[in-house]
Amino acid sequence: MTAPRETAPETSSILIVDDMEENLVALQAVLGSLAHVVRARSGEEALKAMLRQEFAVVLIDVLMPGMNGFETAANIKGLDQTRDVPIILLTGAAVDPDYAYRGYTVGVADFLIKPFDPWLLRTKVNVFLDLYRKNRQLIDQTEQLKRLLTAGGGHPGIPSAAPEADRTSTEPPIGTDHTRPAEPAEHPAPPEQPDSLAEAAGRLAQAEILLRDADAPGSADLADRVLGLEQAVGQLMTDRET
Known part of the structure; x- marks a missing residue:
């Protein structure tokens, strides 16, 4: 190994x-x-x-x-x-x-x-150095966005469900008529999606464009991964609006 x-x-x-x-x-x-x-x-x-x-x-x-x-x-x-x-x-x-x-x-x-020619050698090597650094930067940004979307566990970007109300108590609510069931308590609204979703979507779109334009090994595969994350963020934003 x-x-x-x-x-x-x-x-x-x-x-x-x-x-x-x-x-x-x-x-x-x-x-x-x-x-x-x-x-x-x-x-x-x-x-x-x-x-x-x-x-x-x-x-x-x-x-x-x-x-x-x-x-x-x-x-x-x-x-x-x-x-x-x-x-x-x-x-x-x-x-x-x-x-x-x-x-x-x-x-x-x-x-x-x-x-x-020393100048020609430096120029050629600099091209590959720039591509390497840009690829590393894009990989790091993608990993950061992935951690952002998966923070909190469960499905990427989906907040944990609110705990259910305790149903074991048989005590009727105070001031409630015993001859009719008490009105159900209003369920708390689910937590909102983080405001950074729109920003994350924009950053992913920019990263994908840069990767598509980059003529470097592995850039196309990385662009496909970024596109998948971008689509996941878009779906999350759509779910939040509905």
């Missing part, structure tokens, strides 16, 4: 994989100001790191001894825990025309040719 990975929504991490120390130093110097950088010297070391924590993007050198960049990428995409993590492959100047085909076949998101 795989140990759970550490997640930190408020931070982002980048994994760089290269067997050459000087290349790792150069990558960390360029990317260190964008996010936390974790280094790996081989494909095997990279896989272990990815099972320990969550990364926004992975940069892998193609030419490495043992498990090369393509094999490392294929192994990352083959694991349920890591298959949605975007991968950028780093290749040398003499690029094999077959590299692009092999890379995209295993699910690589992009390529960069060494020596790379």
Whole structure:
């Protein structure tokens, strides 16, 4: 059984994989100001790191001894825990025309040719960092709304029923004629739905729009989950009006 990975929504991490120390130093110097950088010297070391924590993007050198960049990428995409993590492959100047085909076949998101332009590298990595942070924010908002709707137990968003009146007492109400039944006491009105339902519905609608527009792994599935919550809130608002 795989140990759970550490997640930190408020931070982002980048994994760089290269067997050459000087290349790792150069990558960390360029990317260190964008996010936390974790280094790996081989494909095997990279896989272990990815099972320990969550990364926004992975940069892998193609030419490495043992498990090369393509094999490392294929192994990352083959694991349920890591298959949605975007991968950028780093290749040398003499690029094999077959590299692009092999890379995209295993699910690589992009390529960069060494020596790379630091500005271009930062720009490409920043795109994936922004997508990761937005996805984490939307996931957190969805979980908060779900907790809001399920607060109090029972069915989502439906308040607990008021306790029934005690029917065991046989004492007639004071001043009541014994020859006729006492009029039933007026039942207390059920508690109102929280005023935040309309606000929750609006936030869910905004979150769904953002997810539909986001071109990121898993955003469509998350949008469907948000839509389900949005419909549940709408039903609750309709029930309250009736």
